[in-house]
Amino acid sequence: MAVSSPHHVVLFPYMSKGHTIPLLRFARLLLLRHNRVISPSDQSEEPNISITIFTTPQNHPFISNFLSDVSSSTKIISLPFPDNISGIPPGVETTDKLPSMSLFVPFTRATKSLQPLFEETLKNLPHVSFIVADGFLWWTLDSAAKLGIPSLAFYGMNNYASALFSSVYVHQLFTKPEIIKSETEPVTVPDFPWISVKKCEFSPIFTHPDRSGPEFELFIDQIVSTGKSRGVIVNSVYELESAFVDFRLCDSDGPKPWCIGPLCLVNPDKPESDKPSWIHWLDRKQEEKCPVLYLAFGTQTEISKEQLKEIALGLEDSKVNFLWVTRVDVEELTGELGFEKRVKDHGVIVRDWVDQWEILSHESVKGFLSHCGWNSVQESICTGVPLLAWPMMAEQPLNAKLVVEELKVGVRIETVDGSVEGLVTREELSRKVKELMDGDTGKTVKEYAEMAKEALAQGTGSSWKNLNSLLEELCVSRETNDVNKLSSDN
DSSP: OOTTTEEEEEEEEEEEHHHHHHHHHHHHHHHTTTTOOOOOGTTTSSSSSSEEEEOOTTTTHHHHHHTGGGGEEEEEEEOOOSSSOOOTTOOSGGGOOOOOOHHHHHHHHHGGHHHHHHHHHTTTSSSSEEEEOOOOOOEHHHHHHTTTTOEEEEOOOOOOHHHHHHHHHHHTTSSGGGGGOTTOOEEEEEEEEEEOOOOOGGGGGOOSOOOOOOOHHHHHHHHHHTTTSOOEEOOOOGSSHHHHHHHHTTTTTSOOOOEOOOGGGOOOOOOOOOOHHHHHHHHHHHHTTEEEEEEESSSOOOOOOOHHHHHHHHHHHHOOOOEEEEEHHHHHHOTTTTHHHTTTTTEEEEOOOHHHHHHHHHEEEEEEEOOHHHHHHHHHHHHTTEEEEOOOSSSSHHHHHHHIIIIIOOOOOOOTSSSSOOOOOOOHHHHHHHHHHHHSSHHHHHHHHHHHHTTTTTSSSHHHHHHHHIIIIIIIIIHHHHHHHHHHHH
16 A cells, blocks of 8 residues: 555445445546546546555455455455354355344454454554444444544444434333334334334334344444444435434434445446346347336345246236346246246346346436345436335335335335235236336336436535545644644654
């Protein structure tokens, strides 16, 4: 790492692609701001910012490949991951490969064993301007405070979900005995009277009167550690959720939100290469003027055999053209042998890794059936594709509410019993697919797509200005503090 770099930023993403990719895009945004996303003719320019990324050996290749075009301004340091975690197979260093998400908390807790080596390595790095670390690596923020380095947390959530979590938690909306509701009964959120939520849309952290246990203890550690930081990086746009950003800014006890998204727009130009078969299929559908529904539920969602069968038959009944990305063999798991043959004229199932941005950007794709992970929601909005919202875990139910009720860029799928984890029937799926593909939500989402692009406009966009303010506050204040410390030492 070049010592001559005026600013040196350290990033430590959580070991999950959904959390890693946004922080790598943030690295690219920092380099872009400092004119370091360069063409070969610009190699003579001296970098004025450098970035060090901490990770583990198994995650190193992915990060290296993702940032290969800016490798001259980035350095990756791997810290050995513990291999003796109860219930977790040796060599598993990412949540994407956990046998079950029930192991999430012990996996996350195990990362703390990296702290001593992390601190020792930090001390030997060139001067660090500030650190950005995932909130699930709460101990990194403790290390930054211990070493006197400004830090920011990253949680991968939008302001809407964060504000609702805060309001529900502070007002004990589901934990006071006198107001405990059923799992599916709507309750008005005190700070946002136009919003109603259900108990089933929140994790036990927010709904169990007995605030204890491994999940709650991790949650408290995150809150305490984030309180030592200079705020939270939010992969979002102020104009997209201004009321909820303002709510967080007015909360003197909470971390300051820095909206610097949408980071999915900070992508390098993709080199010409052979198209995968599913892109050729989308090309044909575009030529035939046939709109396509894209389906993907993320890498960590666990879907039952019964539910997979309902999805397959619902798609078949809807007769829409669809591209379904899934890791499982649908026919084998559901017993619906012959399904792929029956739908071969209008449906494709892909079991490989795909470039989701490339698919959503394709002109033939007119709808996205999604679990409503925030990265997927943002990519859909930024490509102007309306959503069929089917949340399944974590903050996804709140993301779905934002999509359907606030932004009105999607349609909500409902389960039989009204809960988050309930069954969605083939009839409901088929009906809502047709509603989305035949509706006019596409017009609204395209307006938000333009808004998102404007937010990252160099010099004028709200997110670009926020990035400038962030760097001014963290880098300049660090330099001032260092000068003052040097003067006092003399």
